Amino acid sequence: MELKERVCEKMKEELETRLQEISQLHPEGIIDRAYEITVKQELVMIIENEEIDKRTFEVLDKLECPLSSIYTEWLENDCSMLDDLKSTITETAEQMEDQLVFEMEI
Numbered sequence: 001m002e003l004k005e006r007v008c009e010k011m012k013e014e015l016e017t018r019l020q021e022i023s024q025l026h027p028e029g030i031i032d033r034a035y036e037i038t039v040k041q042e043l044v045m046i047i048e049n050e051e052i053d054k055r056t057f058e059v060l061d062k063l064e065c066p067l068s069s070i071y072t073e074w075l076e077n078d079c080s081m082l083d084d085l086k087s088t089i090t091e092t093a094e095q096m097e098d099q100l101v102f103e104m105e106i
Contacts, residue, residue: 007060011044014067036071043070
C-alpha cells in the first residue's frame with residue numbers, strides 16, 4: 001500500500017471509530033460534537049484530495065492518531081473560520097445587492 005493511501009486509510013478508520021463513539025451519546029452530546037465531526041471529515045477530504053508533500057505523509061504515518069493530532073492542533077491554532085464566514089456574509093450581500101439593483105432596473 002502506498003504511503004498516502006495508508007495514511008488516508010488510517011485517518012478514515014480513526015474517523016469511523018470516533019463517529020461510532022459519538023453515535024452512542026445522547027442527542028445533546030452528538031450536537032455538541034458536530035463541529036468536531038465536520039472538521040475531521042474536512043481534514044480527511046483534504047488529505048485524500050489535495051497535493052501534500054511526502055514528508056508530511058511520512059510524519060502522519062508515524063502518529064498513532066494522526067486525525068486527532070491534526071484536529072487538536074487546529075483547535076489550538078490562532079486562526080478561525082470567523083474571518084472566512086464574515087467574508088462570505090459580505091460577498092453574499094454584495095452579490096444580492098447587485099442582483100436586486102439589476103432586477104429593479106428591469
